[in-house]
Structures are given as structure tokens and as C-alpha cells.
Amino acid sequence: MTPQRDRVAKPYKGRFWSAKSYVLHTLADSKSTTMRDRVLRFMETGPCPVCGGSGLTPAALAVTFAGRTIAELNALPMSELAGIIRPTTELTAAGTASRKQTSGEGNEVAVAITRDLLQRVTVLLELGLGYLALGRSTPTLSPAKCSGCGSPPSSAPAFSG
Numbered sequence: 001m002t003p004q005r006d007r008v009a010k011p012y013k014g015r016f017w018s019a020k021s022y023v024l025h026t027l028a029d030s031k032s033t034t035m036r037d038r039v040l041r042f043m044e045t046g047p048c049p050v051c052g053g054s055g056l057t058p059a060a061l062a063v064t065f066a067g068r069t070i071a072e073l074n075a076l077p078m079s080e081l082a083g084i085i086r087p088t089t090e091l092t093a094a095g096t097a098s099r100k101q102t103s104g105e106g107n108e109v110a111v112a113i114t115r116d117l118l119q120r121v122t123v124l125l126e127l128g129l130g131y132l133a134l135g136r137s138t139p140t141l142s143p144a145k146c147s148g149c150g151s152p153p154s155s156a157p158a159f160s161g
């Protein structure tokens with residue numbers, strides 16, 4: 001018996017990976033940059049169909065305030081956000097919070113939270129940062145480079161506390 005005939009006679013016992021499984025497995029588990037770069041050519045980048053890039057669950061996205069989701073509010077410039085929450089902060093006869101309410105925008109909890117939020121946002125507006133959105137990530141807040149010296153600035157958190 002030749003080795004070739006022997007090979008043909010044996011049933012194939014290897015594991016078959018579909019192209020999709022191979023690509024996903026490599027991206028999830030491979031520590032090799034070369035391998036990852038190679039399979040990345042077969043991937044398409046786009047917003048997540050479930051959360052639209054917000055990272056929020058459908059349940060969290062179902063919650064709205066003034067007709068906007070948390071993700072939408074998070075993406076607004078703070079100057080605009082302040083205008084949206086201000087009417088709630090000015091409520092004088094807020095209702096008691098209860099699970100039965102279809103909308104919680106006018107209850108005492110919403111008033112307390114929006115008052116606290118408006119106070120914090122106002123500080124940033126006074127600093128001239130009203131164009132920023134709450135959801136903006138810290139690294140994007142640093143200037144690209146120091147215009148005087150041409151070197152990147154040391155990164156520091158924009159906000160604390």
C-alpha cells in the first residue's frame with residue numbers, strides 16, 4: 001500500500017472552519033498582529049445594528065427624556081442639553097415618582113437629577129465648553145499637538161470629580 005492510497009482511504013478527521021468562523025476566531029483569540037491584520041481585510045466596519053454604537057442595551061435605549069434616548073442626549077452639545085433639561089429643573093409641583101407613570105419626566109426624581117445635572121453643565125458652559133457633548137471621550141478633547149513646540153501635549157483627563 002502506498003502512503004498516498006492510505007491517505008485517501010482514511011476519513012478526514014480535521015476540523016472544518018468556515019471562512020466566517022476563521023476570521024471571527026482569529027480576531028477574538030489571535031495574539032498575532034500579522035494574522036489579525038490579514039483577516040481584518042475581510043471585515044467591514046460599521047455601527048452595531050443593536051445599539052447603533054451607543055453601547056446601550058435595547059432596554060436602556062427604550063428610556064427617553066423629552067423624546068430623546070440617553071444616547072441621543074449624550075451626543076448633544078451641552079449648550080443644547082441645558083435647554084432640554086431646564087424646563088424640568090424649573091418644575092415647582094413635581095409628582096411623586098411611581099412605577100405606574102408612563103413618563104417620569106415630571107416627577108420629583110427627574111427634577112432632582114436634572115437640577116444637579118444642569119448645575120454641573122452650567123459650570124462647563126461658563127468655561128466656554130458648551131460645544132462639547134457629555135459622551136465625548138477624553139482622548140478626543142486634547143489638542144492634536146502643541147502649536148508652539150510641535151510635540152503632542154501630555155494627556156490629562158478633561159474632567160474630574
Ligand SMILES: [Zn+2]
Pocket residue numbers: 048049050051052053054055056
Ligand atoms: Zn452594540
